Amino acid sequence: MTIQLVTLGCSKNLVDSERLLRQLEASGFQARHADHPGPSDILILNTCGFILDAKQESVEAILTAINLKSRGLVKRVLVMGCLSERYKEELTREMSEVDGFFGVWDQQAVIKSVGGVYYPDQINDRYLSTPSHYAFLKISEGCDRSCSFCSIPSIRGSQQSRRMEDLVEETQRLADKGVRELILIAQDLTSYGTDLYSKKSLALLLKKLLTVEKIEWIRLHYAYPTGFPSGVIQLMTDEPRICNYIDIPIQHINNRILRSMNRGHTRQRLEELLLRFREQVPGIAIRTTVMTGFPGETEEEFNELLAFVRHFRFERLGVFGYSHEEQTSAYRMKDDIPASEKERRAALIMEAQQDISYTINRSRVGKVLKVLIDREEGGFYTGRTEFDSPEVDNEVMISKNENFMEVGNFFKVRITGADHFELRGELI
16 A cells, blocks of 8 residues: 655654654655655655644645545545644534644554554654755744744643653654754753653753764754753854754843744844853844734834844844734734735835845855755755754755765855855865
8 A cells, every 4th residue: 555645844843754654664655755756555745734824735635635536546535733722613514625633743643544453563664755964953842932923822832841761762763764953942042851851951951962973963943031041052053063043032122022023032032042051152143933913013013123134144044924823822812914014014024134144154155165065967966064954944056067966965065156045065
């Protein structure tokens, strides 16, 4: 029996898919990840239901799968993940052609539905759908924060940290498969361990992961600003294998908006933390995310955010417009900023960030940096520095002329040119 699995949404969803694929393989199925599904016995969609755009993409993917089934190219369609966790009743009622809807905690039910067997001894193993030299490590599930705009706690529940022993075992298995870069992910890295060990334990986890010798880079994604553990900052300074990189979404900088978002900190506290990163981890690349068009955001409050982005000069930044989501406390507010205005404000943020990125990239010209090669295509090798995460950040392009660079290995590269979101280099 052939099974194809399509993953929508974030890297946390991708890890769930990789776990499911490994279980299906263990049951003897021909299971694979598919970006563009084709003929198969079973098509599984792992959906996202976080914001409006993601929900629309997931619905469109379901309709495409139903079309494949109607044409006889797929025998069964199963839908799992965040969208079906949030809207299972509605989806079941409106899309009867789907053979089963499953929530985010229903992987064993999915396996049983296709006639497979769940293997508990394979819980720390995965089918890698990323390039074999990097992988995501999900260290916890859910979230205990109560940001007024966020639906994750209602979808994924409260925080559930994974045991350090399991995470070290999973990391060792990944390293044995050739993984060199480990990207830690969670809805809230900052609070890792508070539910399991009664204290913030990210620094201790990092020390244990560093015992896996084949891992050369450890990267931190999705840290929460409030209460970030100082021990992690010191460890980043002392340990060269932890990338000088942190993904820490700030969402906004105006105090009234921060209170309305229920973020749990003020502008002053946020700035103090960001400056601590800059001062204690020289050369750190800080990635953040900001939001435009939160209910009631005035032009003045938006301009405060824009001015801060221009002043602080984040190395990496993403922006999205507020999405009015059920099962959030902000849903009780009036979504009073038109979509076109949200987009205009977001475009102004990205215009400013483009100039910042170009200036920062130009400053790297002439420097020699350690680069991990991700792929080769056309006449170039494409890689990343420690300041860049896959898919979302800058890339380094090195001409293949008279050079040989093995994908998945590290090389010293001299930066010879720079654009807004791309570097060019030559092999040393």
